Amino acid sequence: MKPRINFVTLGVTDMVAMRAFYERLGLTASSASNPDVTFFDANGIVLALFGYHALAKDAGVSAGPVPAFRGVGVAWNAGSENEVDRIMAQAKSAGGTIKKKAEKVFWGGYSGCFADPEGHLWEVAYNPFMPIDAEGRVQLP
């Protein structure tokens, strides 16, 4: 069975504020959400918000303090440089923090980075070498 990613779960400390941020970004919470967990459809993959300590407990690991840099990020690929700029502006206006302004990058694309209110990183990229299909999914060579 080929591995697949169905959920990306972000551990959060303020569920109400984080849910509100992602709603301002344009996501709609599923009716399966409750005060302990929020589920958003992020185009066939579920973005879940779950308590930071609850996530550690469920995974059977110890939670230390929330790290400033987690060494994990997600990316939202756009169809043009213009679209990247629009998304970055939307993220800022929703309450995100611009970590790197969108710019042309060495590999030939155009990308920027924002953090959500608890520091989870989102890259927003236009990659001319990895086209996006009609369903909004990146096609890998």
Next chain:
Amino acid sequence: MKPRINFVTLGVTDMVAMRAFYERLGLTASSASNPDVTFFDANGIVLALFGYHALAKDAGVSAGPVPAFRGVGVAWNAGSENEVDRIMAQAKSAGGTIKKKAEKVFWGGYSGCFADPEGHLWEVAYNPFMPIDAEGRVQLP
């Protein structure tokens, strides 16, 4: 424009070992991969491996030491309890660490958790309330 997740990027310190782990798990590296980055198709979402420090630099943030618990996880949803068990066994045999043995959980499903060789967390779950469609995607209510 509705937000979507196209990539999940894991910051790694040993690219060769981590690529080999995910290949043993059953993923095939895209020809777009190179020594600095590995791309896997994880059913329409790209799982990317990228240097831990390079990821921080690209995102415009400072990297501290690699955190033991990152407060982020991904999930692979299976079609049955039996399938969860098979995936957990496959992850262990590929070199993953079982953090929580698969078991029935309070919300009515069945799940376990493993970590890859650098501690990135994977939940493997069977959720009878969130069916998986023919394309292997979770349908949220």
